[in-house]
Amino acid sequence: MNLRFSVTILAACFALALPAQERSEANAGYKIDLVIRDGTDAAAKAGRRYTILISPQGRGVFRVGQRVPYATGSFQPGQGSGANPPVATQYQFADIGVNIECHIRELSNSSKVGLTADVDISSLVQHDKGANPTPPSPTVATTRIHIETSVTPGARVQAASIDDPVTSRKFEVEALVTKQM
16 A cells, blocks of 8 residues: 555656646746946946846846934923923935846747846945034935846947046946856
């Protein structure tokens, strides 16, 4: 009886394995490599690399950075009660870094795939050193790039290039999409 049970389980597993293999080949995903270069930074000539695996018709999201606090106001609690409590400061937070959202779609009757990417790069801008003793609120430089294109899997392409007239920075975005088996 144990042999019959083992043979039945083995046959069921083998029957399930074949369609799963066919299904995995039909639904093979894509690896998306994005390289972002900041042309003004000599140390970053190689660029920052972001890689993610996405299923067909799938989506991938990166959120890389930090939250930077900045003072929005201050007050002295309990004023008029005779005590001299310390000044309380209120803060807000700015999200600084790189946010990327990628979508991939297989194009019918084509060897290419559709790539949509939203790239949001934000950084703090240095203030001029002045006589102002209080710390100023930060100035955030933001660069947003929307890419919607078709690419040949395995071929690296320059998807975007921008010269920012405000910060004098140059950004380049390269994309490489490869099909995973």
